[in-house]
Amino acid sequence: MSLDVPTAVIDAAQRGEMDDAQFVAVVRDSLPYAWEVISAAADDQAARPEAPFGEHEVPPPSEQARGQLLRALASNSIRGALERHFGVVLAFQNCHRVAAFAPAAVDSAVYREFVSPRGQVLNQTPELRDC
Template sequence: MSLNVPSALLERAEAGPVDDAEFVACVRSSLPYAWQVISGVASALGADGFAEHSVPPPSEAERGQLLRALASDAIRGGLERHFGVTLAFQNCHRVAAFAPSAVDGERYRAFVSPRGQLLNQSPLLRDC
């Protein structure tokens, strides 16, 4: 299970739409490692509109949190809206945040390209 959803929030979701603030709060409490990584890259955006995290997670549990956060369209989208960034992801731990103005830039295109993915491979990353 990706998120620990409080009963009250689940009841509101069953009755209709929930707002992003409630959803993001649920993500933050359910996936604290992923929140830490993503909030870190979002707050570290430089003048070039780019920041990245490339430290492997300390355990499989944290790796799982990051994978769940970035593999879910709803979670990833909620985080991107909350932080005002576009997230990009390689392997099981390399996360980048881009300012919206940098998304069509050279650095973004290089990060999300097949070449960028291939260059980010190493024997140490093959199990992730």
């Protein structure tokens, strides 16, 4: 799944004038489901600052939606831009569990457990095996 990049943004990038705001707008418009999921996790984290992280735990409604989420979280540039935009560090276990950690929480036991092999294994279910 590629991004839908307007000609004006391509031209700006060719001139070396690309900035995060332009790129984030392209991501938001090209990957609306991924934007929705990451926004929800970031909003959850912001609404509950006492919680170690915010999360989104709903399986994607379609293969297209799943592809958008995988694209956003697998791309270093997209993921990094989203993390900077929302002020969080994203963690991803599978297609239905995305977490947004406050940057200060990345050195916490909760973060280390979330991103650990044990955390990954414990988050698996038979119905989400192909996720």
